[in-house]
Amino acid sequence: MINKSMPSTDDAVADIPDGATLMVGGFGPAGQPYALLDALVRRRPRELTLISNNAGNGDFGLAALLKAGCVRKVICSFPRQSDSWVFDDLYRRGELELELIPQGNLAARIQAGGSGLGGIYTPTGFGTLLATDKETREIDGRQYVFELPLKADFALIRAERADRWGNLVYNKTGRNFGPIMAMAAACTIAEVNQQVSLGELDPETVITPGIFVQRLVINPVSPQQLSA
Template identity: 70%
Template structure:
């Protein structure tokens, strides 16, 4: 019987190793898997490369992971928000590496990894410092920059409901990067509000099929009896 549910967030992240590449879903705090991040902090893995849309907000979630100095490098689009002060302090102290990626390119490169593409050409960044040292090419009279897929060892994402096979549905904008990150990581760990019986999810509403999810953990609500 296929059952991808695990008993706790701590058990779900227990094999994340030092130096791992970890994608973390969320657009700011919307859709961020806070409990999985808290479990990762408690687990103690360090020297991580984090792929996320921004560089943490306030003192919770990704910001708490940065504050704990577990991150060696961050790949993101928006590192300088008003409440990204933990990243700001680490960066100015030379204690964290930043790879700045325009948001469209970030999504496209993650999608490319999930689709098994070797590389993509994008016009975004051409003629700027972000294209320095990268291959460029003219296609139909327009200049493009060669960008490579972004892969990860693990993806930590948040969904609304899941079943024991790992099929996921999301809540509104909390969906954001979760679906494409699930496709681009070797091991996807999903935090859900509850785990519902097989057949309870409308197949037309399933955004992330279970084939892309290796583990899921119910946070905050009791797990319903699985069919």
């Protein structure tokens, strides 16, 4: 019987090793898998490479993972904002490496990783420092930069509902990077607010099929306490 449910968030992340490449879903707080990140902070792996849209807010979630000293490198599109003091401090002290990627390129490179592509050509970044030492090519009279795909050992994502096979339904903007990260990781761990019986999910609303999800865990916090 296929059942991808894990007994706890701690069990779900127990084998994430030092040096792993980790994708974390979320657009700011929306769709960020807080319970899984809290469990990872408790475990405290080291030298992680983090692929995400931003580099954390306040002192929770991604910021807590950075503050715990777990991350060596951040690959993201929006590292700095008014409440990104954890990232700012670590970066200014030289304790964190940053690879900055335009948001569209970030999504496209993750999609390329999940689709088995060898890379993409994009006009975004051409002629800027972001294209330094990268292959460029003129196509139909326009200049493009070649970007490699992004893949990960693990993806931590959040969804609204799931069945035991790992089919996922998202809550509005909480969907964001979750579906493409699930495709681009060797092991996807999904944190959900509710698990339902097989057949309860309308197939038309399933965004991430269970084939892309290896582990499933129920968020221990009440859904009423969570944002999208």
